Amino acid sequence: MFEKSHPIEKKTTSWGVSWEDAYGYVQAIQVGNDIYVSGQLSHDESGTFLHPAPLDSTGRPTDFSMMEAQMRVTYDNIAKLLARFDATLDNVVAETLYVLDVDAAFSVAGTVRKAAYGIERPQCASDIIGVSRLAQPVQLIEVSCKAVLGKATKV
DSSP: OOOOOOOOOOEEEOOOOHHHHHHTOOSEEEETTEEEEEEEOSBOTTSOBSSOOOBOTTSOBSOOTTHHHHHHHHHHHHHHHHHTTTOOGGGEEEEEEEESOHHHHHHHHHHHHHHHHTSSSOSSEEEEEEOSOOSSTTOSEEEEEEEEOOOOOOO
């Protein structure tokens, strides 16, 4: 006999872009003190892709020089989502970068990440994974992360 599970309290946020409905997901979710941010891309709040990579006739990127610009916008989008939960990049404890070209990503990641986090050595675990394709062909990078809200302390 199975017991009925008890629902957990979830707070969610989304951009309101078309692919959220098409795929069926939220951009970020808070459960307790944990915030999980879905893979973020380089787009504005209306869903227009910024710094898109040029594509060949088969739909594959031909130029990876937009990696840095895409990475900067991607971290900005993560920061905007975290702010909706009263969190910042300081709350991030783990991140995963999914990239089409690991060398292109490594060449800019240190500079971009240090600027985004505002510290010489960002205080989070980080993975970088080379993939063959992302959900949107013009994208060179996608970043997901987990953040943790600190417990309030009495003064």
